[in-house]
Amino acid sequence: MARGSLLVVGTVAYDSVRTPAGRRESALGGSGAYFSVAGSYFTGVSLVGVVGEDFAPSDMDILRSRGVELSGLETKPGRTFRWSGVYGAEDVKTRDTLDTQLNVFEDFAPSLSDAHRASGYLFLANMEPSLQLDALTQMSPRPRLVSLDSMNFWIDGSGDALRRIVENVDVVFMDEGEARSFTGQVNLSAAAKAVMGTGPSSVVVKRGEHGALLFHGDGVFSAPAFPTERVVDPTGAGDCFAGGFMGYLAATGDLSEAGFRRAAVVGSVMGSFAVESFSLDRVGSLERGEIEGRFRALTEMAAFAPLGEGESLPWRGRQDWREE
């Protein structure tokens, strides 16, 4: 396995989702599936996870058609992980989980091949922190870059275990509420700095339709979101963001501040495609021009004329009124 290759350990699931735009039953989903497909446009991705005997060959083909390396995706007796949820009636900002069935994932223990252990880039998708630590411990040598996603369920229920793994990764993906509850800091900048104080060099705060904030060293980068005309289903958008982000970094090997900023924009691009359909329909069938077109659109959206070195904003001080 090349050092530039990207490994993800995560779930492959069947999701049943209802959103204001419609509903979809038992469709391919899961953090590992979304991540690996999004990352696959930029670099070779290996997916480690587990599915049940009910996992359809056609769904395996969706992953395979994107070139995802699947030697680490075990098929076990039983049913595939299943999740069902419903998004808010008025917009998609609120989500209720209706049902979670771990099924074959209940006994999942990541077992990495020698090739997987040598991957240069690792993403630990949202799952029990002890599984994330288990996977990281198997890596040899340590990857160039390790990132992690989590969620409130683990922050609330397994905070100490999560802290142990967070200390040992480079990049943490969280949403605003997660960053706040993980650190106890209401202020977002303070929360990001608190996470970075324990080890990670970067925190990516995902803000959905508002883009993302990348805290990296002393800098903050505000990655815009593409204002997509039709939000069908937000499921997996965060994992696709992470997939684009990590895929770009693994493909280029550019871990400079500039590289991280571009990676965040690529992540934003991939997240914007993810929400435009149920399941992987849209994000699994992109053309090169679509991805680059949206990257260029975000470039245009974020551009404004900086102040030149000697240039000033118009200024009117305190005394001016007396003079008129």
Added chain:
Amino acid sequence: MARGSLLVVGTVAYDSVRTPAGRRESALGGSGAYFSVAGSYFTGVSLVGVVGEDFAPSDMDILRSRGVELSGLETKPGRTFRWSGVYGAEDVKTRDTLDTQLNVFEDFAPSLSDAHRASGYLFLANMEPSLQLDALTQMSPRPRLVSLDSMNFWIDGSGDALRRIVENVDVVFMDEGEARSFTGQVNLSAAAKAVMGTGPSSVVVKRGEHGALLFHGDGVFSAPAFPTERVVDPTGAGDCFAGGFMGYLAATGDLSEAGFRRAAVVGSVMGSFAVESFSLDRVGSLERGEIEGRFRALTEMAAFAPLGEGESLPWRGRQDWREE
């Protein structure tokens, strides 16, 4: 009155506010006060509104010290407009109005002097749409740029009157919920385009701590928000955004796309100062270096390396997996 001068018609109020950071009783506020102070750093601002006999000379001095031209701020028998509200316990995203007393504002009818009528730039702050229309009708000649703010109360209760005035302005400031309910479009881009379809050339969607989206012609600009470390009181932030935005445009006269984009960044800067204190404490006492420093910080926050003309993102197509 010079054509570059900026006129605002709006409220001057005493606000009593409780936020997670504390509380403040009967402090200077109101859309006209916040707007004029924020705009005053860039250009001459005239404020048309009304206060009661209880309005403190020291509060008049706050406006005067910023050079706000106050010949149109009448003092009438009775009490000044009063508003009280409380922001959400966990963060400041939710707000409940506890009490609104129109007092002297109840009989307010804007009466513009000849000098005010000739102002080149006009901001119609959030108030009853019929008052906004009344003020606009008095302008002669038509200003170079007219902008308007509103809120859900008027959208729900006076939608037709609001539509009549919106048709006649150039720039509309709204938040996301307001844009949606005013147009009936859930999608934000669609909502902005629906507003622009009735007349305005620009829509500024304020997103609080997430910055703002400027829809201008065919373009969209995503203005980042400054991630301030301490949010004390969000009251007036939108009016300070508008004040910075309009102040910059009036001072420079640059109504190009580039000018509008910079104006949105200046607006974002002024909004970020507004939230750092109760009332006008912070936004009323800024130094030149603070404003420019934050403009430069936002420039740095939004910067990433665009793709050069011949440059491509890394790309891995559908067939690659077969070749490995």
